[in-house]
Amino acid sequence: MATPVGFHALPLPIVQLSLAAVLKCGQSFRWSIFPLLYASHGDIAVSPTSPTHEYRFCLRDRLVCLRQSPDTLFYHTVFPEVPTSPTQKALKEAETLTWLRDYFQLDIDLMKLYEDWSNRDPVFNKLRSRFSGIRMLRQDPWENLVSFICSSNNNISRITKMVTSLCKHYSPPLLSLLPPCQLDKLGENQEPESYHPFPPPSVLAAPEVASVLRSLGFGYRAEFIQRTAAMLVTAHDLDTAADAREPSEKWLMTLRDLDTSEAREELLKFIGVGRKVADCILLMSLDKREVIPVDTHVQQIAVKHYGLRASSGTKANMTPKLYDEVNTKLAKVWGDYAGWAHSVLFTADLKSFSSYGLPSPSSPAISADAESLGKEAIAVPPTPPLTPSPSPIKRRRAREVTSQPEQAVAIRDEETLQPDDSSFSGSASSLADRVKKRRRVTVDVATKL
DNA sequence: ATTATACCCTAA
DNA sequence: TAGGGTATAA
Numbered sequence: 001m002a003t004p005v006g007f008h009a010l011p012l013p014i015v016q017l018s019l020a021a022v023l024k025c026g027q028s029f030r031w032s033i034f035p036l037l038y039a040s041h042g043d044i045a046v047s048p049t050s051p052t053h054e055y056r057f058c059l060r061d062r063l064v065c066l067r068q069s070p071d072t073l074f075y076h077t078v079f080p081e082v083p084t085s086p087t088q089k090a091l092k093e094a095e096t097l098t099w100l101r102d103y104f105q106l107d108i109d110l111m112k113l114y115e116d117w118s119n120r121d122p123v124f125n126k127l128r129s130r131f132s133g134i135r136m137l138r139q140d141p142w143e144n145l146v147s148f149i150c151s152s153n154n155n156i157s158r159i160t161k162m163v164t165s166l167c168k169h170y171s172p173p174l175l176s177l178l179p180p181c182q183l184d185k186l187g188e189n190q191e192p193e194s195y196h197p198f199p200p201p202s203v204l205a206a207p208e209v210a211s212v213l214r215s216l217g218f219g220y221r222a223e224f225i226q227r228t229a230a231m232l233v234t235a236h237d238l239d240t241a242a243d244a245r246e247p248s249e250k251w252l253m254t255l256r257d258l259d260t261s262e263a264r265e266e267l268l269k270f271i272g273v274g275r276k277v278a279d280c281i282l283l284m285s286l287d288k289r290e291v292i293p294v295d296t297h298v299q300q301i302a303v304k305h306y307g308l309r310a311s312s313g314t315k316a317n318m319t320p321k322l323y324d325e326v327n328t329k330l331a332k333v334w335g336d337y338a339g340w341a342h343s344v345l346f347t348a349d350l351k352s353f354s355s356y357g358l359p360s361p362s363s364p365a366i367s368a369d370a371e372s373l374g375k376e377a378i379a380v381p382p383t384p385p386l387t388p389s390p391s392p393i394k395r396r397r398a399r400e401v402t403s404q405p406e407q408a409v410a411i412r413d414e415e416t417l418q419p420d421d422s423s424f425s426g427s428a429s430s431l432a433d434r435v436k437k438r439r440r441v442t443v444d445v446a447t448k449l
Numbered sequence: 450a451t452t453a454t455a456c457c458c459t460a461a
Numbered sequence: 462t463a464g465g466g467t468a469t470a471a
Contacts, residue, residue: 219457
């Protein structure tokens with residue numbers, strides 16, 4: 001497989017990382033995804049293992065572009081200004097590689113983890129071949145925090161729109177770039193897209209942000225975001241180092257050094273952050289690999305496949321107690337990297353992945369067909385799409401873009417494991433506690449640095 | 450200490 | 462009419 005022009009090649013088996021799965025399974029909401037459509041015949045030589053997509057992510061100073069073949073990750077960096085010398089350029093690409101290793105946590109051997117989870121858990125074992133390469137990203141905590149405040153009572157599609165719109169409105173474009181060459185669109189003249197970094201806390205802390213976000217369709221989360229940003233900025237004076245991370249962002253990073261429960265306690269002080277959102281942040285950007293965020297999906301998975309008692313009422317809400325029950329049970333099943341394992345199951349449960357390998361949630365998915373899903377591994381290699389498929393990046397003029405709700409689809413009616421007497425750990429903090437803790441945030445944090 | 454209800458918006 | 466939650470008030 002030839003390296004695409006302008007790209008660097010990093011050898012990496014796709015079982016270690018599947019971009020197609022990881023970048024749209026609800027961890028990060030800021031990756032642009034472009035289908036690459038090749039002519040099946042013609043003068044362009046294409047192997048069946050050619051990358052099917054390009055993925056783009058905007059950092060504060062550069063745009064990272066990725067493609068993937070079964071054994072190679074291709075990366076390419078675009079800067080606002082072309083690097084002066086070739087040496088300079090090489091240096092910059094090396095930085096990008098460093099970022100990639102960190103962001104995708106490439107030092108963690110995913111095969112070993114899959115092996116371990118398979119031994120521990122027959123349910124996982126059934127899925128491993130169909131959902132390989134799903135690993136946890138190591139995201140920026142600030143971006144992660146805001147994104148997941150957006151996630152409450154919401155679906156991936158809308159969260160993505162909200163985050164995109166947030167960036168467009170509150171951070172200037174870093175650069176503009178044409179979409180990658182798409183042969184089906186050779187005739188059409190394509191518009192360059194502008195790429196925006198994630199806005200820093202000080203920008204979102206401004207009081208008027210709440211109402212603006214509201215008008216942008218953020219709903220009640222608008223206030224959460226603005227107030228959380230304000231809390232953060234207030235607690236950590238900005239001594240504004242122009243281009244770098246702000247102090248409050250750095251402080252969020254230091255939560256990586258705390259114990260899980262300490263870090264969680266800090267996160268829960270923010271407005272709009274409850275247990276579930278806090279756990280998402282712990283897992284996805286604060287290195288707490290054992291943490292399992294429990295949403296209604298995960299709860300259903302736990303009931304269906306792991307013998308957890310169904311919630312008492314017909315329509316019971318997620319109580320802290322139930323949350324801990326689910327959490328403890330699954331943590332026990334999956335062990336040290338339970339949060340990572342959860343992500344595989346969670347992804348497998350997304351409707352858009354019921355036909356994993358096919359590009360679009362709108363394709364007539366085999367979806368609700370729990371039967372076919374459970375049978376032998378179909379091991380579908382990602383097939384280059386034959387027809388143009390709607391990408392999430394379709395230009396959106398109006399705010400009403402049809403979106404596909406990510407719904408649950410049964411993984412499989414498997415023999416349920418016998419219920420396990422799980423011990424409860426941890427306890428929800430009372431309202432009073434939380435109020436006190438919130439009041440203390442400034443003081444606490446001030447003494448911390 | 451637990452439990453119920455509103456919340457913003459979208460899809461069904 | 463319910464949803465990939467959280468903040469409030471009972």
